[in-house]
Amino acid sequence: MTAVESNLSIGQVAERTGLSVHALRFYEREGILANPVGRDSAGRRVYGEDDVDWLTVCTVLRAAGMPMPEIRRYTELVRQGEGNVSERLALLRTQQQRVTEQMDQLTKCLDLVAYKIGVYEDILADDDADD
Amino acid sequence: MTAVESNLSIGQVAERTGLSVHALRFYEREGILANPVGRDSAGRRVYGEDDVDWLTVCTVLRAAGMPMPEIRRYTELVRQGEGNVSERLALLRTQQQRVTEQMDQLTKCLDLVAYKIGVYEDILADDDADD
DNA sequence: ATATGAGCTAGAGCCGACTCTAGGTCAAGT
């Protein structure tokens, strides 16, 4: 059994994932949780360690620009279980490509910026030499 | 003399830079052009080759997440000419750091995604073997 | 008993960076 129930409050999950409590509620509404979040007797959310793990994956994907609808779709597929591996694969490959494209752009920018920094550093060095 | 006046229309600049004509007008309003764009007798914008060059730099910076206000500031400094090299340097170093941070996140995501793709590929391969 | 703090829902608001619309000018082609 993989029932790792550590019974975390939304605040604790926020702390662990770096997401705000607002964002966590928002993510739930958006269907971005592998298994529906439980509630205690007072209606408060009760998260498990596995939710934290899933949310951590999601933050990595989000930070790399994967759009919410795709994350939601991926979440649905995971929730459904077996038998949809090729769709999951397709989503991940799309993301993989998105990431490599961004990398290219960042590299381009880094080259440009490094070059310009070099130029400006030289100017400053020459100015100092003039003193 | 560096007056490279090729007299380009906004449409031609859009084509060359990949920006929309809307975006070009927006950028002008935002002060994102090294030298103020000229107008012809009918009030139409007339760009030079150097504007295209500058806009190209800007798109690279934008694509790497440099915010408009910083691009505007950088543009102002370039417009002012000499004597503000260290502020330019500071802006570029900020951008350099922003870019490397993004790279880290993308790398993290790429690792995760590549790992998961591997897992799913194995599953598919096993399924095929079962046939 | 009451104040504090964490949580709840539904829904409004915000921010950045465009994008689009309305209503107009102008030059060239048919």
Added chain:
DNA sequence: ACTTGACCTAGAGTCGGCTCTAGCTCATAT
């Protein structure tokens, strides 16, 4: 003469991803 197409301005609208507010319920500490 008139249509087409590229351009103009001012300003409104859009979209994604949160973020915040109002008004509420609880449990715990003083």
